[in-house]
Amino acid sequence: MAIYMDYQSATPVDPRIAQFASPYLTQGFGNPSSLHSVGLAARGAVEDARAMVATLIHAEDPGTIIFTAGATEANNIAIRGTAQRNFSKGKKVLASAIEHISVINPMKDLKKAGFDFATIPVDHEGIVNLSALEGMVTKETVLTSVMYANSEIGTVEPVKEVSDVVHSKGNYLHVDAVAAEGKLDIDVQRDGIDLLTLSSNDIYGPRGVGALYIKPGIRTQPVLVGGGQERGFRPGTEDLYAIAGMGEAAHLASNEMQSEQDRLRAMRDALIGVILKINDSRLTGSRDRRLPTQASFIFKGIEGESILLTMDAMFGIQVSTGSACSSKTLEPSHVLLAIGLKHEEAHGSMVLTLGKGNTLEQVPAVANAVKQTVDRLRALSPLYGK
């Protein structure tokens, strides 16, 4: 019996969402820009979806939501578009040291284009250092990007406090909320967020669609240019299936988040409790400020890709790792290094991210599999025991 525990990498589309959105592939196929009845029906589907996404994050109104072809694209518009549109205010940009690569890399590109890019340090739990931020933000800092929560270590950032610092001294705050959406009650107005990135698949919607919230009055510009769709911020004929699916995903997430997250939080706590009984194991990230779906560890003397392969091949349990050996670049996770782990420690990482298919009843089997995996690899390792 397979147990999937890698929901932060990919989720299955909720069957209710597939059922809701599928007719837009074959029947409600119109172009939302067309003025005839078929087009207007399609326009209605897009606008309904926009309203659902706006509700999920308590946005001022649906017009603040731009649909994109995924979170990477939303991050690119938020970062490149906003920095370039507002460069007259200054040419400094900031990002936390544990941002997703789709935030870090646009920032690095801005650096090549003459912007000054610096990373905000985090503490050993991965929490952004607010006093460091205070020393870094100036009125020339046109954009600061700090994620709502980190998928690799589960840490939830103090977004409101970050917003207060950014707005007291600098300009705009962008928040990548992909890891947090559907898990935490995100309120862009309460939290003081100017731009916010969402992904559909992280709330069990179709892949290839995401959204960018742009607070009223914030000026940004598109990365792609073409027609005037999505107020010109993301030109191209709308993907009705994907957008309708994301809307329904947001709708279900708004309704079901509380009960689902209470359920998964209990499971997370059970997993953390039993896995930390393994000798020389440590939790990564914050114990208290933690996503309800996330449990991540490092194990001394073994390597994460071997953990992933053993868990999969021997026990049918799918997990993730921040180890260098499983990445295309062969570099350890920048997140694990940023929280102060040494390279040899970061290699021993295992990340569990929980979702709809997981139940409390799976905890003993998973815990047993982790224990046996760690024991097996330590018996092979010259770095553990003698």
Add this chain to the structure above:
Amino acid sequence: MIMAQVGYSKTVMEHFMNPRNVGVIEDPDGYGQVGNPVCGDLMEIFIKVKDNKIDDIKFRTFGCGSAIAVSSMVTEMAKGKTLDEAMKITRGDVAKELEGLPPQKMHCSNLGADALHSAIKDYWMKIGKIPKEEPKEEERSEGETCPSG
């Protein structure tokens, strides 16, 4: 139909899941260690020599799936061979016996032949066949890059 190979070959996974010759030989005739934990791979090989042949061989490895499979395979290939034959086993031979390794793993994790050669040289130094080498300092600082590709 052409099927793209994704992930590890069946042989790599078979050796990873059922590694041969795991362990330590107390009082070995030769010992070799290569790699660096900072880079994510460390292998050690122990040999016992009888009549100029590898009579027994054991390994321990910290590393990814391919590193463990490579170690297992090289011990199986070397067992029973003469020392001169074993010295001729190359990284490429090991990868070939494993039905290939992903390109990014060819260098960083394919250290089995090096560990084997190091163990044989250690034996040859002990019996005076080759001059003793000063142990090399292979300490690597964290800023340095690890081998890749």
